[in-house]
Amino acid sequence: MLGLQHLISELRHAGPAELGRHATIPAERTGVLEVVLGRLWPTVDRQVGIPDCAAGEVIRDDHPMQRFDIFGGDLVAGTAVRATIISHEPWGVMAEVLGHETVGASADAAFIDSPSGAPRALPEEYPPVGVQVEAVVQEIRRYHPPAWIRLTMRTADLREFSWPCGCCGQLAILSPGGDGVTVDVRSSDGPGCASFAVHRSCLADRLDPDFNGDRARVVAVGRNQPPLASDGIQSP
Structure with missing residues (x-):
């Protein structure tokens, strides 16, 4: 089987007639990679709206370790974004976050407003394909490849987005000015990132008092970030 880097190189030099707007190619993993508007995404399970990577499955190559968990690293849960709806699915919508078009994104129907009052938006209540909508980052999934952005489009979440604290279980406000932060857990052992929301106070209280x-x-x-010194270096 061709190496992943070699395969990507071939795709980059392929013309429109070879790729088209949507094609599938063999990959070094069970399943296929989808080529969608120039992006490489693993096949999406359209029943649940997440990439179909199995637990523990990692896209590997003969090169040194590559960290897929850097993608979307400048986004944090609670961040307001704009997104373009690119398809309707039984479970919700696929989207494209402006400025982060190379990272897959989606919103579950439970996080789309339902004018009819249903607990999950009905398919006819989804935003039309092609329109841009306001959204909030609910989660950036980077535990398994590929990185994936989960969005919420509910009006209430646009005003103030909260998520249960990993320490006390109470809601932590992750919107700007809120009492919550996102903790990212990464390791030098390999790629992948586990994230959870937590109150600032809960996290601080669990650190050693001497720290x-x-x-x-x-x-x-x-x-309240410390000011930059005259040489442009942030003081410790």
Whole structure:
């Protein structure tokens, strides 16, 4: 089987007649890679709206470790974005986040407003394909490849988005100005990122009392960053 890098190189040099707007190619994993508008995504399970990578499955090549978990790294849960609806699915919609078009994105029907009052938006209530909508990042899934952005389009979440705290279980507000933050857990052992929401205070209280600097940074991060020194280097 061709190496993944070699395969990508061939795709980059392929003309429109060879690729078209939507094609499938063999991959070094069970299933196929979909080529959609120039992006490489693993096949999406259209019943649940997430890539069909099995637990523990990693796209491998003969090159040094490549970290797929860097993609979408400048997005955080609670961030307001604009997204283009690219398809309707039984479970919700596929979308494209402006500025992050190379990362797959979707919104489950439970996170789309239903004018009829249904707990999940009905297919006819989905935003039309091709329109741009306001959304909030609910989660960036980077535990298995590929990175994937989950969105919420509910009006209430656009005003204020919250998620249960991983420490106390109570809702933490992740919107700007809220009392919650996102914790990303990564390892030098290999790619992948586990994330969870937490109250700033809950996280700070669980740190060693002697770690005063770390506790202070947890409370201040994103709000009161230390000023840059004259040489452009941030003071510790």
